[in-house]
Amino acid sequence: MASTETVRPMRWYDRLGHPGAFLSWSGRLIWPLAGVTVLLFVWGLWLALYGSPEDYQMGATVRIMYIHVPNAWLSQFVYGIMTVAAIGTLVWRHPMADVTMKAAAPLGAVFTLMALFTGSLWGRPTWGTFWEWDGRLTSTLILFFIYLGLIALWAAFDDKLRAARLVAVLTLVGAINIPIIKFSVDWWNTLHQPASVFVAGGPKMPMNILMPLFVMLFAFTFLFLLLQILAMRSEIVTRRIDALQRKMAMEPRA
Amino acid sequence: MTGFAAVVRRDIRLAVAAGGDLMTLLLFFVLVGALMPFAVGPDKVLLGRIAPGIVWIAAVLALLLGLDRLFMSDREDGSLRAFRNADIAMEAIVFAKLVAFWLTVILPLLLAVPIHALLLGMSLETLGRTLLSLLIGTPGLMSLGAIGAAITVGLRRGGLIGPVIILPLAVPILIFGIGAVAPPPAPGADRAALFFLAALSLVLSAIAPFAAGLALRLGED
Numbered sequence: 225m226a227s228t229e230t231v232r233p234m235r236w237y238d239r240l241g242h243p244g245a246f247l248s249w250s251g252r253l254i255w256p257l258a259g260v261t262v263l264l265f266v267w268g269l270w271l272a273l274y275g276s277p278e279d280y281q282m283g284a285t286v287r288i289m290y291i292h293v294p295n296a297w298l299s300q301f302v303y304g305i306m307t308v309a310a311i312g313t314l315v316w317r318h319p320m321a322d323v324t325m326k327a328a329a330p331l332g333a334v335f336t337l338m339a340l341f342t343g344s345l346w347g348r349p350t351w352g353t354f355w356e357w358d359g360r361l362t363s364t365l366i367l368f369f370i371y372l373g374l375i376a377l378w379a380a381f382d383d384k385l386r387a388a389r390l391v392a393v394l395t396l397v398g399a400i401n402i403p404i405i406k407f408s409v410d411w412w413n414t415l416h417q418p419a420s421v422f423v424a425g426g427p428k429m430p431m432n433i434l435m436p437l438f439v440m441l442f443a444f445t446f447l448f449l450l451l452q453i454l455a456m457r458s459e460i461v462t463r464r465i466d467a468l469q470r471k472m473a474m475e476p477r478a
Numbered sequence: 479m480t481g482f483a484a485v486v487r488r489d490i491r492l493a494v495a496a497g498g499d500l501m502t503l504l505l506f507f508v509l510v511g512a513l514m515p516f517a518v519g520p521d522k523v524l525l526g527r528i529a530p531g532i533v534w535i536a537a538v539l540a541l542l543l544g545l546d547r548l549f550m551s552d553r554e555d556g557s558l559r560a561f562r563n564a565d566i567a568m569e570a571i572v573f574a575k576l577v578a579f580w581l582t583v584i585l586p587l588l589l590a591v592p593i594h595a596l597l598l599g600m601s602l603e604t605l606g607r608t609l610l611s612l613l614i615g616t617p618g619l620m621s622l623g624a625i626g627a628a629i630t631v632g633l634r635r636g637g638l639i640g641p642v643i644i645l646p647l648a649v650p651i652l653i654f655g656i657g658a659v660a661p662p663p664a665p666g667a668d669r670a671a672l673f674f675l676a677a678l679s680l681v682l683s684a685i686a687p688f689a690a691g692l693a694l695r696l697g698e699d
Contacts (some may be wrong), residue, residue, distance in 0.1 A: 404678070
């Protein structure tokens with residue numbers, strides 16, 4: 225048994241996770257990431273708008289899918305990242321986990337809103353209505369409310385350290401609940417609306433639809449990574465400014 | 479287990495002594511239901527059909543708003559700090575407080591449901607099913623509310639934030655709670671909903687003491 229008194233030597237991941245080190249290595253990452261994101265978007269949008277066929281039933285509106293699906297994917301992916309960060313906050317009390325959680329929440333909310341918005345734009349010509357209490361739309365709406373609740377909770381605390389731990393508890397409770405919500409909404413939905421509304425999709429998507437979808441998925445995921453890093457950097461800098469201001473206020477005037 | 483029983487007894491005695499809060503909450507619960515005919519019109523058939531939904535919404539609102547104060551007074555008079563140094567774990571104390579809350583607040587709330595039934599023209603059978611679904615669903619609802627209350631206890635300008643963070647998470651309880659009352663769209667669906675509701679209540683009652691206890695401990699230092 226190793227004694228808890230010994231100081232563990234710093235590993236490579238400790239150095240990566242140090243806020244100061246993060247600022248320096250992530251700074252070098254921003255422009256390459258931005259370049260890759262733009263390239264992926266150009267390629268993906270070209271494929272989506274010109275390189276893919278129209279749907280035989282939905283016509284050109286099927287192209288909304290190339291924006292809608294990546295946003296729907298990110299709405300859940302971001303919550304997954306927040307859950308991992310919440311565990312990091314509660315178990316290791318790592319400041320970077322706090323920063324990750326805080327930066328991800330508004331991004332997740334925006335991606336979820338985009339998924340809802342594009343979904344309703346898609347629903348208008350396809351289902352004939354902007355809003356349908358469809359299982360997927362409904363659980364996405366609830367996910368959106370959960371994001372907003374988390375953001376409101378972040379804003380309600382003055383003390384950042386305490387806020388992070390309590391938000392982490394709520395994030396984990398939400399993570400346990402999201403599959404339950406998904407299941408219950410599906411159950412409720414199938415009882416009240418037995419007909420399947422999704423016309424397109426299924427596993428047999430041809431390659432010329434699948435390809436732009438994948439490129440757009442990567443484009444949006446890279447966009448998220450870029451925005452996440454930028455938001456984390458600005459959060460770290462904000463905290464440093466706060467700390468400096470507190471220090472200056474504490475110092476006796478000479 | 480004496481500490482556990484002592485906390486239950488203390489909370490019950492406090493709730494009975496300060497009966498005003500409880501009466502206000504009951505009145506709120508009844509009023510939400512009584513307002514509904516003014517909103518949708520006094521159509522007996524329509525009211526009878528949506529009555530279980532109205533009662534459930536009234537219960538959700540009353541519970542989440544009422545639970546907001548669950549740990550507040552304990553924090554204000556310093557009991558929360560004393561609880562942290564108690565012989566029994568914070569989790570056990572939270573559970574004891576929830577038992578006391580169920581007995582002093584939710585039980586009277588359930589007894590007030592017949593007033594709704596009368597005002598909204600619920601049939602006797604629907605009343606029975608509504609009471610059963612509330613009986614099984616309220617522990618889960620209360621557990622979620624307790625987590626929200628524990629997370630927001632330290633906020634001076636908390637206000638509505640507790641209910642706002644918890645309401646989206648309460649959707650499954652509402653779905654299965656109503657599903658257990660409503661005339662089943664498919665044979666056996668109401669029984670299935672009742673079992674799901676019971677499962678949810680059990681899971682949430684098991685999680686809540688730990689989540690709320692953790693939040694109370696993290697929020698204090």
